[in-house]
Amino acid sequence: xxxxxxxxxxxxxxxxxxxxxxxxxxxxxxxxxxxxxxxxxxxxxxxxxxxxxxxxxxxxxxxxxxxxxxxxxxxxxxxxxxxxxxxxxxxxxxxxxxxxxxxxxxxxxxxxxxxxxxxxxxxxxxxxxxxxxxxxxxxxxxxxxxxxxxxxxxxxxxxxxxxxxxxxxxxxxxxxxxxxxxxxxxxxxxxxxxxxxxxxxxxxxxxxxxxxxxxxxxxxxxxxxxxxxxxxxxxxxxxxxxxxxxxxxxxxxxxxxxxxxxxxx
Amino acid sequence: xxxxxxxxxxxxxxxxxxxxxxxxxxxxxxxxxxxxxxxxxxxxxxxxxxxxxxxxxxxxxxxxxxxxxxxxxxxxxxxxxxxxxxxxxxxxxxxxxxxxxxxxxxxxxxxxxxxxxxxxxxxxxxxxxxxxxxxxxxxxxxxxxxxxxxxxxxxxxxxxxxxxxxxxxxxxxxxxxxxxxxxxxxxxxxxxxxxxxxxxxxxxxxxxxxxxxxxxxxxxxxxxxxxxxxxxxxxxxxxxxxxxxxxxxxxxxxxxxxxxxxxxxxxxxxxxxxxxxxxxxxxxxxxxxxxxxxxxxxxxxxxxxxxxxxxxxxxxxxxxxxxxxxxxxxxxxxxxxxxxxxxxxxxxxxxxxxxxxxxxx
Amino acid sequence: xxxxxxxxxxxxxxxxxxxxxxxxxxxxxxxxxxxxxxxxxxxxxxxxxxxxxxxxxxxxxxxxxxxxxxxxxxxxxxxxxxxxxxxxxxxxxxxxxxxxxxxxxxxxxxxxxxxxxxxxxxxxxxxxxxxxxxxxxxxxxxxxxxxxxxxxxxxxxxxxxxxxxxxxxxxxxxxxxxxxxxxxxxxxxxxxxxxxxxxxxxxxxxxxxxxxxxxxxxxxxxxxxxxxxxxxxxxxxxxxxxxxxxxxxxxxxxxxxxxxxxxxxxxxxxxxxxxxxxxxxxxxxxxxxxxxx
Numbered sequence: 001x002x003x004x005x006x007x008x009x010x011x012x013x014x015x016x017x018x019x020x021x022x023x024x025x026x027x028x029x030x031x032x033x034x035x036x037x038x039x040x041x042x043x044x045x046x047x048x049x050x051x052x053x054x055x056x057x058x059x060x061x062x063x064x065x066x067x068x069x070x071x072x073x074x075x076x077x078x079x080x081x082x083x084x085x086x087x088x089x090x091x092x093x094x095x096x097x098x099x100x101x102x103x104x105x106x107x108x109x110x111x112x113x114x115x116x117x118x119x120x121x122x123x124x125x126x127x128x129x130x131x132x133x134x135x136x137x138x139x140x141x142x143x144x145x146x147x148x149x150x151x152x153x154x155x156x157x158x159x160x161x162x163x164x165x166x167x168x169x170x171x172x173x174x175x176x177x178x179x180x181x182x183x184x185x186x187x188x189x190x191x192x193x194x195x196x197x198x199x200x201x202x203x204x205x206x207x208x209x210x211x212x213x214x215x216x217x218x219x220x221x222x223x224x225x226x227x228x229x230x231x232x233x234x235x236x237x238x239x240x241x242x243x244x245x246x247x248x249x250x251x252x253x254x255x256x257x258x259x260x261x262x263x264x265x
Numbered sequence: 266x267x268x269x270x271x272x273x274x275x276x277x278x279x280x281x282x283x284x285x286x287x288x289x290x291x292x293x294x295x296x297x298x299x300x301x302x303x304x305x306x307x308x309x310x311x312x313x314x315x316x317x318x319x320x321x322x323x324x325x326x327x328x329x330x331x332x333x334x335x336x337x338x339x340x341x342x343x344x345x346x347x348x349x350x351x352x353x354x355x356x357x358x359x360x361x362x363x364x365x366x367x368x369x370x371x372x373x374x375x376x377x378x379x380x381x382x383x384x385x386x387x388x389x390x391x392x393x394x395x396x397x398x399x400x401x402x403x404x405x406x407x408x409x410x411x412x413x414x415x416x417x418x419x420x421x422x423x424x425x426x427x428x429x430x431x432x433x434x435x436x437x438x439x440x441x442x443x444x445x446x447x448x449x450x451x452x453x454x455x456x457x458x459x460x461x462x463x464x465x466x467x468x469x470x471x472x473x474x475x476x477x478x479x480x481x482x483x484x485x486x487x488x489x490x491x492x493x494x495x496x497x498x499x500x501x502x503x504x505x506x507x508x509x510x511x512x513x514x515x516x517x518x519x520x521x522x523x524x525x526x527x528x529x530x531x532x533x534x535x536x537x538x539x540x541x542x543x544x545x546x547x548x549x550x551x552x553x554x555x556x557x558x559x560x561x562x563x564x565x566x567x568x569x570x571x572x573x574x575x576x577x578x579x580x581x582x583x584x585x586x587x588x589x590x591x592x593x594x595x596x597x598x599x600x601x602x603x604x605x606x607x608x609x610x611x612x613x614x615x616x617x618x619x620x621x622x623x624x625x626x
Numbered sequence: 627x628x629x630x631x632x633x634x635x636x637x638x639x640x641x642x643x644x645x646x647x648x649x650x651x652x653x654x655x656x657x658x659x660x661x662x663x664x665x666x667x668x669x670x671x672x673x674x675x676x677x678x679x680x681x682x683x684x685x686x687x688x689x690x691x692x693x694x695x696x697x698x699x700x701x702x703x704x705x706x707x708x709x710x711x712x713x714x715x716x717x718x719x720x721x722x723x724x725x726x727x728x729x730x731x732x733x734x735x736x737x738x739x740x741x742x743x744x745x746x747x748x749x750x751x752x753x754x755x756x757x758x759x760x761x762x763x764x765x766x767x768x769x770x771x772x773x774x775x776x777x778x779x780x781x782x783x784x785x786x787x788x789x790x791x792x793x794x795x796x797x798x799x800x801x802x803x804x805x806x807x808x809x810x811x812x813x814x815x816x817x818x819x820x821x822x823x824x825x826x827x828x829x830x831x832x833x834x835x836x837x838x839x840x841x842x843x844x845x846x847x848x849x850x851x852x853x854x855x856x857x858x859x860x861x862x863x864x865x866x867x868x869x870x871x872x873x874x875x876x877x878x879x880x881x882x883x884x885x886x887x888x889x890x891x892x893x894x895x896x897x898x899x900x901x902x903x904x905x906x907x908x909x910x911x912x913x914x915x916x917x918x919x
Contacts, residue, residue: 051520054523054524055523055524056520056523056524075526076523076526076527076528077526078526079526080524080525080526081526083524084524084525085520085521085524087518087520087521087524090517090518090521091518092516092517092518093373093374093377093378093379093516093517094379094516094566094571095566095571096517096571096572097570100570100571100572101517104513104514104517104525105525107510107514107525107526107527108525108526110510112507112510112511113510114510115295115296115297115300115574116295160525166524322845323843323845323846323849324845324846324848324849338877339877339878339883340877340878341878342848342849342851342878345848345876345877345878346845346848346849349844349848349875349876350843350844350845350848351845400803403804403864404804405804405805405863405864405865405868407805407868412803412804412805412806412808413803413804413805414803414804414806414808414809465707465708468690469706470800470801470811473811474801474809474811477809477841478809482808482809484808484843484844484845485808486806486807486808486844486875486876487875490806596843596845600846601835601842601846602835602840603841603843
């Protein structure tokens with residue numbers, strides 16, 4: 001099991017000093033090579049879980065392990081060489097070019113004072129090519145369209161040459177066209193490069209289309225975890241979102257689709 | 266595959282073209298050759314400025330006489346003007362210029378805001394309160410080479426930095442940039458009120474002296490103040506040298522930086538402490554000189570791009586040259602009357618920012 | 627007969643009083659008689675009032691007044707930046723002496739029907755003029771003339787003593803950071819300090835800068851090479867040796883080389899009032915010690 005969490009809890013302290021649990025005794029094991037979707041309503045703890053899995057924050061109880069070793073015991077660079085994160089939004093404070101953004105992904109492989117060498121540049125260009133953004137290398141990142149930006153960020157995560165890619169709402173601010181683009185890109189990367197992926201998302205159809213495994217979360221706990229076909233059904237949707245939905249296999253699409261039909265009574 | 270219209274509307278063609286041109290002109294990224302060439306270029310500029318500046322001044326001196334060893338130093342007017350009046354001033358200018366410019370770059374990255382400057386977080390407010398207390402109450406405590414006003418200034422600056430640090434830091438966690446900014450802005454407002462109060466209760470001459478100090482002054486008349494500030498500045502520069510790569514990462518986002526192996530909390534602390542040290546040392550030497558910490562980084566970015574591994578050393582070097590140049594103008598344009606240094610930097614900085622604004626729009 | 631005589635006396639008296647309010651155009655409608663309750667915000671003019679014998683009429687002084695000793699018991703009413711108009715009005719003055727820039731306060735007093743006299747900053751001539759004007763205002767012309775005459779006589783005496791002697795190039799320093807030469811303020815070519823220096827037989831090295839105060843750079847100090855440096859302060863510095871040491875780095879300056887750096891302390895040196903003659907004499911003693919043996 002490359003990445004797993006055992007009995008992980010995480011609390012936020014509210015303004016009045018009362019602790020509130022973002023995650024409560026969560027246990028999760030990510031299969032190598034899987035494309036797992038983390039599903040659940042706002043505030044269910046998906047993002048927190050993702051940050052814990054990435055080692056960005058430490059759990060208040062329990063451990064997160066990578067290949068059996070606790071994340072906390074590894075150096076941050078060592079973790080970063082294995083796990084990469086695609087955040088929901090990226091707003092650089094300065095006007096970096098796309099290639100500069102992608103090259104930042106090489107950081108865990110370089111020393112403190114090292115500059116990127118020709119090998120790093122090749123890796124970066126490869127990553128950009130695999131996300132179809134190589135022609136944008138010298139463009140200013142901030143002038144790119146939403147879909148282009150997201151693909152550049154995915155490229156920068158790929159430049160880290162990770163075993164595991166964690167994505168937080170990768171298609172949240174994209175239109176339908178870009179959503180499909182990113183979805184097929186992620187699926188291709190998962191299959192062709194064997195990158196294990198964990199994706200937190202609202203988009204049930206995105207999860208249904210590309211995830212082989214889903215984890216359903218609600219109020220800081222895991223409700224269900226298993227193969228998409230087994231777990232994702234009308235009852236699950238009703239339990240998570242309080243919405244009546246029709247979940248069925250769509251022949252032309254080739255995967256499950258989720259159609260909301262009304263609020264649950 | 267054509268890109269459909271998107272939530273983020275594509276940039277207007279003119280700006281896009283300009284952006285492509287700008288980036289193509291800058292070249293791609295920080296290769297070793299580019300970094301060395303840039304640092305070398307700015308280094309030469311800084312050295313040349315520092316070598317030429319002492320040769321010029323409000324009084325005409327003969328360099329031959331100044332360097333004539335046969336004339337005893339105690340009698341050599343030209344030598345005294347060169348070595349006591351001008352040279353320390355140029356060195357102080359270089360040190361302060363480098364300090365303020367690099368502190369500006371570091372704070373801009375730390376706060377993820379290109380409009381931040383070394384004084385955003387309240388350091389200069391604290392320094393000014395210290396200086397005013399020393400001037401109004403005629404404090405005469407000296408510590409080694411630090412005379413009363415620089416000592417009080419340093420204490421005030423350090424106090425302010427410490428306050429902001431405590432307010433914005435929780436053990437082991439990353440600093441919140443919004444808390445940092447809020448703490449700094451609040452402290453600045455508070456210090457302004459204290460300064461006004463001090464002015465109100467001070468005599469006329471004390472107020473005038475304090476006002477003049479606030480406008481900046483490099484006329485140190487000897488190497489002692491430079492020696493006093495040197496340890497602090499040296500520590501600051503050494504710490505800053507470790508930052509450039511991490512600042513790149515941090516300026517994209519702290520979670521992004523963490524996911525790439527940066528120890529965000531540690532880098533933030535080092536950045537804050539080093540930039541505060543550089544600012545405190547600079548202010549204790551020359552008063553709070555504005556615009557250097559914001560104009561120089563922006564100018565440098567226009568020339569070399571935004572990679573901090575180039576921007577930081579280039580800003581330090583260009584900052585040194587810039588301030589020495591401004592001081593040269595300040596002491597020669599209307600001689601024998603000297604224009605306060607802060608006025609010269611403001612006269613250059615203000616229009617520069619207007620131009621930046623117009624250019625962008 | 628007695629009734630008509632007393633009426634004539636009253637008319638003559640009225641005419642005499644009316645003639646006293648000739649000179650100064652300051653303030654509002656002239657009062658019927660000399661002011662009996664004077665509040666002064668300007669220490670120099672307070673000193674003048676006491677010098678001409680109008681001390682008993684002074685009922686309030688500024689926060690910075692220190693001379694003569696009688697002012698120590700008088701109520702304080704603020705100063706240039708913070709005149710306490712309420713307090714001043716509570717003292718029921720009929721004359722308030724203000725700074726020229728305090729137009730708001732002056733307007734308030736005018737509305738209350740209180741006369742004001744405005745201080746003008748200037749050289750020694752202005753000091754003597756102000757003295758005479760105050761004397762006229764307070765009905766003490768004769769005293770005013772006498773005091774002004776005394777001052778003038780003392781100036782002339784000093785001039786006589788130093789006549790014919792070489793006039794040293796002098797810098798008059800009245801402010802700088804303690805222990806260093808930074809933020810130095812010296813007297814420029816105009817103002818009472820400059821005038822005092824000229825009478826005392828010195829040539830102000832910065833006479834060409836037509837300002838009251840100049841902030842010279844170290845370079846300018848070295849290049850102008852004064853023969854004498856006179857540091858003046860209201861109060862003596864805590865450590866004169868530290869101040870002296872600060873000058874020692876400028877060894878090419880003749881004043882430093884020849885040990886002619888003088889430290890004078892005293893309120894009378896920095897107040898442009900009737901004690902100005904004392905200041906002139908102090909300067910003359912520092913510049914021409916041999917003329918006073």
